[in-house]
Amino acid sequence: MHLETDVLVIGAGGAGMYAALEAARAGASVLLADRSLIGRGGATVMAQMTVAAALGEQAPDSWEYHLSDTLAAGRGLCDERLATMVCQEGPARIREMDAWKVGWARNGEHIAQVQAPGHDRPRCVYVDVLSTGPAVSKTLRTQLNLASGIRRVGDLAIVDIVVHDGRACGAVAVHLPTGEPVTIAARSVIIATGGLTRLYRRNSASLNMGGDGYALALRAGAELIDMEFVQFFPIGHLAPRLVGMDPIMWDPFRYKLGGKLLNSDLHEFEDDYANADARSDGNYVLTRDRATYAISKEVEAGRGSPAGGAYLSFRHIPESELRRSFGPVIDKLVANGIDLTQQLVEVAPIAHYHMGGIRVDEALQTGIAGLYACGEAVGGANGANRLSGNAITEAFVFGARAGQSAAKNALREKSSWPDEAAAPAVSLLRSGDKRDVPNLAVAVTDLQALMADKVGPFRTEEKLLEAIAEIDRMSAELGATPPSTGESFDPLLIDWLDLRNMLQVAKAVAVPALARTESRGAHQRDDHPGLDEAWTLNQIVSLSGGETRLGRSEPISKKVSA
Numbered sequence: 001m002h003l004e005t006d007v008l009v010i011g012a013g014g015a016g017m018y019a020a021l022e023a024a025r026a027g028a029s030v031l032l033a034d035r036s037l038i039g040r041g042g043a044t045v046m047a048q049m050t051v052a053a054a055l056g057e058q059a060p061d062s063w064e065y066h067l068s069d070t071l072a073a074g075r076g077l078c079d080e081r082l083a084t085m086v087c088q089e090g091p092a093r094i095r096e097m098d099a100w101k102v103g104w105a106r107n108g109e110h111i112a113q114v115q116a117p118g119h120d121r122p123r124c125v126y127v128d129v130l131s132t133g134p135a136v137s138k139t140l141r142t143q144l145n146l147a148s149g150i151r152r153v154g155d156l157a158i159v160d161i162v163v164h165d166g167r168a169c170g171a172v173a174v175h176l177p178t179g180e181p182v183t184i185a186a187r188s189v190i191i192a193t194g195g196l197t198r199l200y201r202r203n204s205a206s207l208n209m210g211g212d213g214y215a216l217a218l219r220a221g222a223e224l225i226d227m228e229f230v231q232f233f234p235i236g237h238l239a240p241r242l243v244g245m246d247p248i249m250w251d252p253f254r255y256k257l258g259g260k261l262l263n264s265d266l267h268e269f270e271d272d273y274a275n276a277d278a279r280s281d282g283n284y285v286l287t288r289d290r291a292t293y294a295i296s297k298e299v300e301a302g303r304g305s306p307a308g309g310a311y312l313s314f315r316h317i318p319e320s321e322l323r324r325s326f327g328p329v330i331d332k333l334v335a336n337g338i339d340l341t342q343q344l345v346e347v348a349p350i351a352h353y354h355m356g357g358i359r360v361d362e363a364l365q366t367g368i369a370g371l372y373a374c375g376e377a378v379g380g381a382n383g384a385n386r387l388s389g390n391a392i393t394e395a396f397v398f399g400a401r402a403g404q405s406a407a408k409n410a411l412r413e414k415s416s417w418p419d420e421a422a423a424p425a426v427s428l429l430r431s432g433d434k435r436d437v438p439n440l441a442v443a444v445t446d447l448q449a450l451m452a453d454k455v456g457p458f459r460t461e462e463k464l465l466e467a468i469a470e471i472d473r474m475s476a477e478l479g480a481t482p483p484s485t486g487e488s489f490d491p492l493l494i495d496w497l498d499l500r501n502m503l504q505v506a507k508a509v510a511v512p513a514l515a516r517t518e519s520r521g522a523h524q525r526d527d528h529p530g531l532d533e534a535w536t537l538n539q540i541v542s543l544s545g546g547e548t549r550l551g552r553s554e555p556i557s558k559k560v561s562a
Helices: 014-025 063-073 080-099 132-146 212-220 251-257 288-300 319-335 390-412 419-430 440-454 461-478 491-515
Strands: 002-010 030-033 150-153 156-164 167-175 180-191 230-239 260-262 310-313 345-354 371-373 538-544 547-553
Touching: 002 014, 002 167, 002 390, 014 030, 014 132, 014 150, 014 180, 014 390, 030 180, 063 080, 080 390, 132 390, 156 180, 156 212, 156 419, 156 491, 167 419, 167 491, 180 212, 180 390, 180 419, 212 371, 212 491, 212 538, 230 251, 230 288, 251 319, 260 288, 288 310, 288 345, 371 390, 440 461, 440 491, 461 491, 491 538, 491 547
Parallel strands: 002 030, 002 180, 030 150, 180 371
Antiparallel strands: 156 167, 167 180, 230 345, 260 310, 310 345, 538 547
16 A cells, blocks of 8 residues: 655654644645554553643743753753743643643633642643543544544554655555555654653553654664653552552642652651752652652662552541542542552652653754654753653644644655665565564563663663663564564564564663763663763764664753754
């Protein structure tokens, strides 16, 4: 099957849907492709909490203040052009979503805003306690239904970007139900596939967040930036058993009610790890990187909870206040046998977000002409640590900017589809043979355990060297061609393609993590504690002859870009 479009958007989460809408608004034909249902996969639909934007609805605010907090969280490594774009354009996108009836919570006539970790004032909007992401996704799906010029195709896994004469001109995909190759000619291509947190054993990601977009970009010749910075959400649910609820649901409780983190001695330990750059409203002290550090160090010191985390306590909050703030959620917790007025829950860090990603310019274009990226697939804006609430904001802002840029490029470029440039990826899909291979599903689980244990929140040279050696061994064992069951729907082929991407991206994380001999933001080296000013550098990952290469560059400031 061969398809043609002006703009191909790969990934249909919040960023991808926004990109498709903006490209169509600009007059381009759009093909929105996703390996799952359109608007039902990715990170946005799973997000439960808040969205940061300097609306000034609850307190005087400006995008400059938001930018200051974003740069402080990024520990000197933010690309200020991209960070400025998020903070400056975020309010307009929030108000546009409001006009689309997303349902932002109200405080009287004003959009309600709460204060999240790292912010100096109430700045974060939300829809409902645990419903922000689903409401955003539903709203964008509705806009897609109303838009013209957007073709939506699910069950389509992109295998490779097609590049000819240094320009992206489409992609090769596999249709999952049939296993058939699909070629897609496009004048512009946007990668909106999200992050890589599926690489870790404990993660808050959907199943399609294994870093596919990073691998696609690398093989197309684009560069990645800041890949060593993986954000671990500090209070992912650990115990008791919780069914039908997201493991990262506890933050809204803490925003509103001031839940206490306690160690095994029932000592509230957050203040022991706070420092001068922590922003606090008196209830919620630590940014995510420092809270992850605090919990991990308490466990390491033998003061952890029985399941290996920390206690989270709301026992100081009256039941009436719990129910007034979170009534339906309290009922769901009770159904799980959890009474917050009596019980402590156990929480521990969980892989949640990736600060690194594809290196882009202000137009969201990569180093390859015609190839763009948006959302969590983009690296650079967040530096060493993302400020709470910025993820959905950047999905909106980057999605819109990438869609606009891709459409402008597509409408001025002539169509060019060279079959020979697509031939290697098509041949790969057709090369599968029936042969005995290791259990690929088990190999994915092994890789997740390896990344958690050796390339997790706290790293050492020894662990990282072991991880790289094991990743190389697994890559060699995987081989250069996929196995096949010979059936139309071929899980062996899909697992092989997934594992190929995951191994490539895992190495792109481990190699710069080994090189960065300091602790900064979400990258913590037990053998190199403390921030080193000499490492105020971004690390750049690329492929050369199939090998991972590492370079360095100075962080880009607004003054330099101007």
